Amino acid sequence: MRRTKMRRTDPGGITSNQILGIFGTGYAGLVTSVCFAELGHTVTAIDKDHDVVARLSDGTPTIHEPGLQELLTGNLESGRLRFTTKAEDAVVGSDIVFLCVGTPPRADGRADLCQVEEVARTIAPLLDGYKLIVEKSTVPARTAYWVDWTIRRLAGPNREFDVASNPEFLREGTAVQDFLKPDRIVIGADTERARSRLLDLYRKGFHCPIVATSVTTAELIKQTANAFLATKISFINMVSDLCEELGVDVATVARGVGLDPRIGSHFLNAGLGFGGSCLPKDLNALITVAEDNGVDVAMLREVERINTARVERLLAKVDRALWVLPQKVIGVLGVAFKQDTDDIRGAPSLGIIPRLHSAGAIVRVYDPAAAQNIQKLYPPNDRLAYVASAVEAARGADALVILTDWDEFRSLDLGGIRSLMRTPIIVDGRNLFEPARMRAAGFEYHSLGRGEATLRTVPRRVPV
Ligand SMILES: NC(=O)c1ccc[n+]([C@@H]2O[C@H](COP(=O)([O-])OP(=O)(O)OC[C@H]3O[C@@H](n4cnc5c(N)ncnc54)[C@H](O)[C@@H]3O)[C@@H](O)[C@H]2O)c1
Known part of the structure; x- marks a missing residue:
């Protein structure tokens, strides 16, 4: 299932599509995958759960989310979206790799970053030319530093890549609408190359303010937003x-x-x-x-x-x-x-x-x-x-x-x-x-x- 680079113009006005690999097809990853495919990008979504991949490949949503079924079916049929359990399908040949894996709470309240670390280790030996690796999972500030460190250690010195943060603000129940019509997009990048790639991805199809900032700032924005929402409710x-x-x-x-x-x-x-x-x-x-x-x-x-x-x-x-x-x-x-x-x-x-x-x-x-x-x-x-x-x-x-x-x-x-x-x-x-x-x-x-x-x-x- 190796992907050949192919750019095209789609009816929705995207002039050039990107080739995206997305790790994790849970609530955040699946919505991200179908929506980017809907916007004209070529998406390979990978999950380690074979049953989930089989059902999604078959066009059966694995979560309840209004509007998801139509986008899943349509984009599978168009060939812009596919699901796999093989990491190389999502990494080799792709422009951007998104991390949408889980970051569940540990017993001590900290975020469990095992899934994020596992993906970093998986990606490292598969890098084939410059790759932009983007955290979409919600992670504590400075997680990107450790993702970068892990990949750098395992990929060797000549691999070219950047780690960026693009936190996801979708809400379950309205996730598809939230993704396609967000109130803001936050892009955290510490190099010009990473920033311009992400800005390019969001240039067409989105009409909302974009906050372009450093990686750590972007990570903190997401956690601050959720802590503030929680504060309003408790108040x-x-x-x-x-x-x-x-x-x-x-x-x-x-x-x-x-x-x-x-x-x-x-x-x-x-x-x-x-x-x-x-x-x-x-x-x-x-x-x-x-x-x-x-x-x-x-x-x-x-x-x-x-x-x-x-x-x-x-x-x-x-x-x-x-x-x-x-x-x-x-x-x-x-x-x-x-x-x-x-x-x-x-x-x-x-x-x-x-x-x-x-x-x-x-x-x-x-x-x-x-x-x-x-x-x-x-x-x-x-x-x-x-x-x-x-x-x-x-x-x-x-x-x-x-x-x-x-x-x-x-x-x-x-x-x-x-x-x-x-x-x-x-x-x-x-x-x-x-x-x-x-x-x-x-x-x-x-x-x-x-x-x-x-x-x-x-x-x-x-x-x-
Ligand atoms: N659920 C939401 O509404 C929401 C909204 C915004 C942000 N987020 C954030 O997005 C992240 C994912 O959340 P979620 O609710 O989608 O989690 P989830 O548990 O529903 O999905 C995670 C998926 O990742 C897969 N996975 C784990 N390790 C993998 C690996 N090494 N390779 C491939 N796949 C792997 C799992 O099998 C699972 O399907 C979290 O950090 C969460 O905080 C979630």
């Missing part, structure tokens, strides 16, 4: 707890605050907190980098502590609503860390489902896309079942617990659901409904930070 969740005490609705507070353009309304949704494969891990990795460098990041540790406490807060609400849990039937709606993805990494459901189960509840779980993934971690048993719909989860339930903000849950037939439940109790970790509407629909409805007190209804509390 509003802290306010949410105060809202509950004061009888105030946090959603209204967030709206009143977020309309200030200096603050912005995004990521001000109170609820169960942040999860997923990026925010918790990138926050943690930034904390460890900072502490290693003697910088006080107690504020970020607090962001993390507030987030972890959200799961306890929700479980306390379930306890209070049901009093005793053994033999109570609890329908769980949603296990993905957010809507429109099947990703459960870092999802609050991973903390909540085993706790409900070990407390003796009979748990019935429904998720439109992620049930298969969670079943691998928690196989069904006599008190844990995976059902095919929200209606099935609600049938005979003593309570429904909402853990993911799927649109499907927002548009449930509430009357139908209520009539199926043994007791119409909903504990909503995502604040999907208006409390007044839920009461009117006959539910006992618990959400997070949604007080509705007026001056006449709030008991006066004497400060002590």
Whole structure:
């Protein structure tokens, strides 16, 4: 499968395509691969997982991501995209090699860079002329230094290459749109040659600001962005707890605050907190980098502590609503860390489902896309079942617990659901409904930070 250099003009206006090798076909790598192919580039994507490569080569997406199927099929058919397990197919003859492999958290909170290091070792002996090697994986600042060091050590002195950073800001659930229409592109390069190659790659087809900077700066931008997003969420969740005490609705507070353009309304949704494969891990990795460098990041540790406490807060609400849990039937709606993805990494459901189960509840779980993934971690048993719909989860339930903000849950037939439940109790970790509407629909409805007190209804509390 050796690639011959072939440049052409595509209908989308790209005057010259690039030949790209992409390591890793997970959430970031697969979207990167199909989107660059869609933009007219010739892409060889490599994964070490043979099953994943076989399915993708067959046109079957291995992740749930809106819009992915069409781009995968179209670009396989056009011949601009192919998948392989052989590293040389992706490296030999390519202009740019992207690293999109995983950087999962280690037990001590640091990023595990084994996959990145393995790719560096793999690429080194395959270099055939100048090669631009680009980190797209999210990595701690100065990782590129070690990638460069590893390749230089193993490739010998005459190999020509640069290591650059081009962090990826796509969000699962809207990843294809985010990739094709980003709000900014960050290019970190320490040589003119690397910078101009990357600028060239992004010159056509993208209409957003490009931040061209040093490699280490680019690495830090990505982790700082995720730490800031995490901070916003923990901040509003802290306010949410105060809202509950004061009888105030946090959603209204967030709206009143977020309309200030200096603050912005995004990521001000109170609820169960942040999860997923990026925010918790990138926050943690930034904390460890900072502490290693003697910088006080107690504020970020607090962001993390507030987030972890959200799961306890929700479980306390379930306890209070049901009093005793053994033999109570609890329908769980949603296990993905957010809507429109099947990703459960870092999802609050991973903390909540085993706790409900070990407390003796009979748990019935429904998720439109992620049930298969969670079943691998928690196989069904006599008190844990995976059902095919929200209606099935609600049938005979003593309570429904909402853990993911799927649109499907927002548009449930509430009357139908209520009539199926043994007791119409909903504990909503995502604040999907208006409390007044839920009461009117006959539910006992618990959400997070949604007080509705007026001056006449709030008991006066004497400060002590
Ligand atoms: N998931 C996201 O939304 C997202 C967004 C932006 C950035 N990122 C970053 O992108 C990186 C990848 O994230 P992901 O969610 O796609 O991870 P992932 O775990 O879904 O995918 C990683 C893939 O790399 C493959 N792989 C591992 N070692 C390999 C090797 N030596 N050669 C070839 N393939 C190899 C694995 O088999 C796997 O398919 C991470 O650093 C992540 O932080 C992810």
